[in-house]
């Protein structure tokens with residue numbers, strides 16, 4: 001992973017080279033803390049050990065019975081779905097099993113998918129660390145019911161990744177389902193390079209070893225200085241910019257295959273760093289599309305953001321045919337890749353010209369190795385940012401209130417949060 005922070009040195013807000021050098025002393029101390037947490041496999045820090053601790057052979061063996069699948073449906077939510085989605089969407093090619101994700105409970109979407117799947121040739125990859133997540137279990141029950149209605153033995157088509165205890169573990173034991181363990185000490189948003197994300201990638205036939213090699217190479221670059229570690233350069237720079245008012249971070253990959261990556265990044269960044277009134281709001285964008293959309297705000301809106309531009313240095317290309325269309329002849333004979341790269345560089349320069357801080361992240365290609373570098377690099381950047389901001393990076397207490405309220409509304413218990421729902425202030429305009 002290559003990180004270019006040159007475009008944060010000027011602009012509004014900006015971080016001077018001197019400031020980064022002063023911050024580097026704190027980065028060194030944070031790196032010591034991170035390395036100590038890794039050495040002791042402490043909760044959260046253990047995620048940064050996954051390049052060594054993930055058992056690729058064990059994952060491949062566990063999913064081997066599903067090698068014939070025509071489709072794979074990952075039933076999970078948050079980090080229990082986004083990791084698998086990021087990997088399978090980024091690496092998908094035409095002869096892979098079709099990949100689908102049920103990470104929401106929109107009845108129309110779930111029904112449409114359940115009714116369109118080749119159920120007898122589909123593997124259902126149910127992922128939940130807790131085994132209690134309402135959306136995941138509800139969707140699983142719906143898909144199981146659809147399989148039974150179609151005369152498909154769901155126990156032959158279901159694979160579980162879960163914690164040591166809970167409903168899913170009980171279900172797997174009761175029906176002798178193939179099951180993998182979610183890794184100890186790894187929060188869901190940091191689990192893409194574990195069973196949680198890799199099982200789906202393995203079912204699709206992707207190279208787990210190359211993914212983990214890319215991650216290991218990024219791990220090897222972690223050092224006591226942000227000037228020697230791409231991941232720490234990104235984590236320290238985004239932290240310093242947030243300290244100076246950049247409270248939004250627009251993640252803008254210039255590759256359709258990285259669109260899910262931006263969604264994965266949003267959970268990682270928001271759920272890890274949004275604590276104690278602090279944090280940096282991740283905005284999901286896509287290049288070049290959002291040059292015709294959100295870029296207006298990025299360039300001319302409030303000076304409260306940075307833009308992260310991500311691209312592969314190499315990509316498959318497609319020529320643009322010659323044309324005599326008035327004023328467009330310059331495009332003919334060029335290529336879509338050249339156009340996309342020109343737009344990437346033009347957007348980067350347009351942000352700099354407007355004084356909007358931006359960071360360029362490049363990987364060699366969107367392949368297993370490049371993805372391993374990028375995903376691990378973002379996780380390490382997030383952990384460093386959390387150390388610098390002195391927040392509890394690996395917890396997510398704020399999400400629990402809504403869960404209790406919803407459960408109370410559905411009669412799942414007596415929760416004061418559900419009572420609070422009834423007390424909503426209303427001012428309806430119709």
Ligand SMILES: O=P(O)(O)OC[C@H]1O[C@](O)(CO)[C@@H](O)[C@@H]1O
Pocket residue numbers: 077078079080127128129130131132133136187188189271396399
């Ligand atoms: O894997 P589980 O336990 O179903 O949790 C799914 C997601 O829900 C959260 O716990 C938040 O509610 C995330 O941190 C997690 O990725």
